[in-house]
Amino acid sequence: MKSSRVLLWLAFGLSPALVxxxxxxxxxxxxxxxxxxxxxxxxxxxxxxxxxxxxxxSDLLFVKTERYLDSGIAYxxxxxxxxxxxxxxxxxxxxxxxxxxxxxVEETGHVHGPDCDHGxxxxxxxxxxxxEGEFAGTPTIIRTPEDxxxxxxxxxxxxxxxxxxxxxxxxxxxxxxxxPWYRMMTMADPxxxxxxxxxxxxxxxxxxxxxxxxxxxxxENNPEAFQLHLILxxxxxAQANAILADTGAGQTQIxxxxxRAIASFRRGAELAIAQRPxxxxxxxxxxxxxxxxxxDALASARMAVLLLENHGDLAEARRLASDYTxxxxxxxxxxxxxxxxxxxxxxx
Amino acid sequence: xxxxxxxxxxxxxxxEAVRRREVYAVVxxxxxxxxxxxxxxxxxxxxxxxxxxxxxxxVMGIATALTVVVLxxxxxxxxxxxxxxxxLLAKPISRxxxxxxxxxxxxxxxxxxxxxxxxxxxxxxxVLGGRVPWVLFLQHVYLQxxxxxxxxxxxxxxxxxxxxxAAITIGVLLFLLAAxxxxxxxxxxxxxxxxxxxxxxxxxxVIPQLALFDLSEKAVHGEAWEPLRLPVMAALTAYAAVYTVxxxxxxxxxxxxxxx
Numbered sequence: 001m002k003s004s005r006v007l008l009w010l011a012f013g014l015s016p017a018l019v020x021x022x023x024x025x026x027x028x029x030x031x032x033x034x035x036x037x038x039x040x041x042x043x044x045x046x047x048x049x050x051x052x053x054x055x056x057x058s059d060l061l062f063v064k065t066e067r068y069l070d071s072g073i074a075y076x077x078x079x080x081x082x083x084x085x086x087x088x089x090x091x092x093x094x095x096x097x098x099x100x101x102x103x104x105v106e107e108t109g110h111v112h113g114p115d116c117d118h119g120x121x122x123x124x125x126x127x128x129x130x131x132e133g134e135f136a137g138t139p140t141i142i143r144t145p146e147d148x149x150x151x152x153x154x155x156x157x158x159x160x161x162x163x164x165x166x167x168x169x170x171x172x173x174x175x176x177x178x179x180p181w182y183r184m185m186t187m188a189d190p191x192x193x194x195x196x197x198x199x200x201x202x203x204x205x206x207x208x209x210x211x212x213x214x215x216x217x218x219x220e221n222n223p224e225a226f227q228l229h230l231i232l233x234x235x236x237x238a239q240a241n242a243i244l245a246d247t248g249a250g251q252t253q254i255x256x257x258x259x260r261a262i263a264s265f266r267r268g269a270e271l272a273i274a275q276r277p278x279x280x281x282x283x284x285x286x287x288x289x290x291x292x293x294x295x296d297a298l299a300s301a302r303m304a305v306l307l308l309e310n311h312g313d314l315a316e317a318r319r320l321a322s323d324y325t326x327x328x329x330x331x332x333x334x335x336x337x338x339x340x341x342x343x344x345x346x347x348x
Numbered sequence: 349x350x351x352x353x354x355x356x357x358x359x360x361x362x363x364e365a366v367r368r369r370e371v372y373a374v375v376x377x378x379x380x381x382x383x384x385x386x387x388x389x390x391x392x393x394x395x396x397x398x399x400x401x402x403x404x405x406x407v408m409g410i411a412t413a414l415t416v417v418v419l420x421x422x423x424x425x426x427x428x429x430x431x432x433x434x435x436l437l438a439k440p441i442s443r444x445x446x447x448x449x450x451x452x453x454x455x456x457x458x459x460x461x462x463x464x465x466x467x468x469x470x471x472x473x474x475v476l477g478g479r480v481p482w483v484l485f486l487q488h489v490y491l492q493x494x495x496x497x498x499x500x501x502x503x504x505x506x507x508x509x510x511x512x513x514a515a516i517t518i519g520v521l522l523f524l525l526a527a528x529x530x531x532x533x534x535x536x537x538x539x540x541x542x543x544x545x546x547x548x549x550x551x552x553x554v555i556p557q558l559a560l561f562d563l564s565e566k567a568v569h570g571e572a573w574e575p576l577r578l579p580v581m582a583a584l585t586a587y588a589a590v591y592t593v594x595x596x597x598x599x600x601x602x603x604x605x606x607x608x
Binding site: 068071072141142143148149150152153155156157159160161162171173176177179180181183203206207210214 | 388390391392393395396397398399491530531534537545548549552553557559560561562563565566568569572573576577580583584587
């Protein structure tokens with residue numbers, strides 16, 4: 001009895017050492033990560049147990065932002081590969097707020113090409129934002145009257161809670177009130193890449209400086225997350241455009257910000273290329289590289305090329321486009337610029 | 349049944365609830381939490397009030413419900429334990445009147461607690477420059493009081509048939525898991541066997557669905573939603589009344605059977 005107690009105390013005393021030997025020591029799971037990242041990191045049971053709460057909390061807060069966007073309506077998760085990309089999600093938000101210029105570098109960084117396919121979006125970015133019917137058919141957590149076994153209670157539930165017939169399209173709200181939740185989710189989990197990316201993009205409309213600060217914080221906490229370099233580049237570009245519009249400053253005054261944006265896009269593209277399997281999302285192997293990551297990687301590459309071109313460094317833009325084309329293969333935008341960059345035409 | 353002794357009992361419960369420092373402790377801790385939320389600056393932006401409204405309403409709802417669970421569960425066992433039930437029942441009051449007095453007192457205590465919170469909530473919203481959707485907000489307060497009524501009568505009954513700690517635990521769990529229960533049973537239904545489905549339907553009607561009294565989500569997103577229609581409010585009142593009568597009757601039955 002006495003010896004068993006001694007053993008127990010000994011095991012207790014040595015337990016920190018056991019934990020130290022485990023790798024990784026930080027759990028990084030949840031919906032905010034790529035599949036490969038989750039698989040690679042969640043091999044430690046201890047890390048899973050200790051990290052689950054924090055990451056789950058952060059992911060729950062992300063769900064909260066989706067509900068805020070839909071005025072509190074609880075829809076079933078409807079994130080497909082396309083919508084999971086930072087590029088697609090922020091493009092969605094931008095369509096919500098801006099009229100985008102087809103065929104140019106948009107504030108979203110999205111570039112429409114002939115093969116451009118938005119999946120859920122039949123229209124173009126410059127059409128009316130969130131037309132009736134968008135996301136129509138996404139089921140709600142609360143059942144529809146035809147599908148509800150609860151009768152009277154189901155009716156009351158639909159009346160008391162925010163609910164809308166799922167056959168109708170979503171009606172998104174102004175995203176300002178979402179911002180505290182992005183702050184909270186990145187405080188709960190500083191590795192929540194989507195939280196930083198989408199939060200920074202929402203912030204751009206209200207305060208480009210704060211957006212740059214928030215995205216920079218994300219990059220600092222996740223230096224290897226190429227999506228955050230992409231979003232940092234985009235908010236820097238938006239900040240430069242805001243300065244041009246608000247103060248009437250010239251190109252030379254915004255040049256340092258544009259240079260920083262280009263550097264961020266290039267860093268994002270470099271990291272993406274390093275992480276991308278040679279076959280891309282069509283042949284991901286065990287990497288977990290999916291269409292959303294491919295889309296973000298391409299967006300980084302395209303933005304680096306387009307910004308270089310728009311700000312006069314044609315030779316470098318062509319060289320970069322050529323390099324990226326070799327990596328990504330067929331891509332309308334990169335190929336066009338690698339072959340014949342158009343005349344410099346700064347875009348505001 | 350005379351009304352005066354019932355009101356006297358209600359008054360004594362209310363006075364006790366007001367005098368007990370734990371109500372103030374709950375309000376103070378919750379207010380500190382809410383105050384903390386108010387001090388957080390989000391990217392230097394002004395006028396962000398939904399986050400505050402959501403957190404504040406949730407904290408207030410939970411704190412008030414927990415206060416009611418403890419207050420209601422303690423009423424009857426303590427009377428027996430301290431033997432104060434004997435002089436009380438020696439007065440010209442029926443057991444029904446006695447129990448009604450206790451219930452009224454608990455509800456007044458809950459109302460007192462809720463009123464303190466509402467003052468904090470409205471002051472906070474005013475400071476943040478937010479807009480209060482008044483009709484939805486008042487409907488939320490009314491529905492919360494209905495929920496507390498159901499919860500209080502349930503705790504009366506549980507405290508008569510279970511140990512005090514068990515009654516408090518079950519009361520707390522029923523409240524905290526109400527929303528989860530509603531969602532989980534609805535989701536599980538599709539995957540259940542015919543027997544399981546019958547069980548889920550049965551449980552849906554046997555267990556009071558306390559989540560139906562939580563209008564906070566619509567109150568938070570008040571700009572997007574209309575106030576509840578009168579038939580809906582009436583249906584919710586009737587729904588609460590059914591469970592209140594059932595719980596109260598069960599509590600009274602146990603109370604009557606209890607030998608003094």
